[in-house]
Amino acid sequence: MISAFRNTLAGLVVAAAFAPAAAMAQDTKNQGYLVDFNSNVVTAVGGTVCVRDSDWTPARAAAAAACQQCTPDLCTKPAAKPEPAPAPKPAAKPAEKPKPAAKAAKPEPQNMELKIELQGIPFNKAEMTADNKKELDEFLATEVKPLTTIGAVIITGHTDRIGSVQYNKKLSERRALGVKDYVVSKGIDQKLIFWEGKGKAQPIPVTKFCENKMKRKQLIECLAPNRRVTVEVVGTKMKPAPKPKPDAKPAAKPAAK
Numbered sequence: 001m002i003s004a005f006r007n008t009l010a011g012l013v014v015a016a017a018f019a020p021a022a023a024m025a026q027d028t029k030n031q032g033y034l035v036d037f038n039s040n041v042v043t044a045v046g047g048t049v050c051v052r053d054s055d056w057t058p059a060r061a062a063a064a065a066a067c068q069q070c071t072p073d074l075c076t077k078p079a080a081k082p083e084p085a086p087a088p089k090p091a092a093k094p095a096e097k098p099k100p101a102a103k104a105a106k107p108e109p110q111n112m113e114l115k116i117e118l119q120g121i122p123f124n125k126a127e128m129t130a131d132n133k134k135e136l137d138e139f140l141a142t143e144v145k146p147l148t149t150i151g152a153v154i155i156t157g158h159t160d161r162i163g164s165v166q167y168n169k170k171l172s173e174r175r176a177l178g179v180k181d182y183v184v185s186k187g188i189d190q191k192l193i194f195w196e197g198k199g200k201a202q203p204i205p206v207t208k209f210c211e212n213k214m215k216r217k218q219l220i221e222c223l224a225p226n227r228r229v230t231v232e233v234v235g236t237k238m239k240p241a242p243k244p245k246p247d248a249k250p251a252a253k254p255a256a257k
Contacts, residue, residue: 029065032056041066044151044234049111051152051234054202109236114143118179121227123160123220126174128182128229136179136231140186147235153188154232155180155195158202160223165199172197179229200226 034042034051042051050070058074061067067075116139118132128136144150157176159168176195184190203226210222 032060032064033066033070041070043069049151049234054156107238107240109148110239112147112233112235112237114139114147114233114235115230117228117230119228120224121175121229123162123224123227124171126171126178128178132229133182136182137186139231140183140188144188144233144235147233147237150188150192150233150235152234153183153193154230154234155183155193156230156232157195157197158226158228158230159200160207160220160226161200161203162220162223163200169197169199172199175227175229179231183231204228 029039030041032052032055034053036042043049044051050066058071061071062074062076064070116136118128118136121128121132155176157172157174157179159172159175161168163171173196176197180190180193180195183193207223207226210219212219214222
């Protein structure tokens with residue numbers, strides 16, 4: 001089971017085939033990323049994309065030891081070197097022959113992060129509702145299926161705050177496993193799936209207004225958004241090739257008088 005995962009999608013991909021029981025650890029030098037026991041950041045899709053966990057933020061990414069490897073755009077850039085003095089202009093060259101038209105650019109792979117949150121799982125139950133399954137089916141068909149490759153699927157179970165920490169931890173794990181089995185039944189390779197249960201540790205902010213002095217039925221209904229499972233998918237999708245620009249038309253000559 002994995003002890004740390006990403007919480008928010010936003011940038012990038014994971015290894016194309018991990019062992020599901022692979023142990024992960026946290027490293028303060030690379031906080032916000034999944035690392036192995038050798039403190040190496042876990043990567044995917046040919047080692048080009050780092051896997052984020054739920055602690056990832058842009059500030060932590062910029063401070064991480066693996067910043068240049070994982071998010072070079074966020075790293076502090078060195079001061080630009082002064083530009084050298086301009087070289088003397090060369091003698092004018094004879095006009096070159098027109099170049100042949102450029103070939104159309106080939107499509108390139110694009111890193112993708114997809115996420116869905118299945119809320120409203122019945123109180124004290126691990127099974128999804130019919131609406132949860134319908135929502136997940138649509139997500140898999142319209143967003144996940146078009147991916148060229150899938151690097152990893154991260155499934156995280158959650159509970160509301162009613163009940164003990166130990167009980168809710170086990171319940172959240174059962175919810176994550178239930179969704180994992182459902183996703184596998186839809187054709188996703190289980191070797192690409194990571195799962196864990198967070199218990200009641202990560203409530204949705206709006207449920208802070210659900211007061212314990214409410215009647216039990218009312219409180220259970222109020223806390224329904226916390227009874228959820230999140231499914232995150234990272235992979236690649238081919239970018240469409242840009243359309244070639246049309247050749248510029250010559251200016252029209254004025255009509256003869």
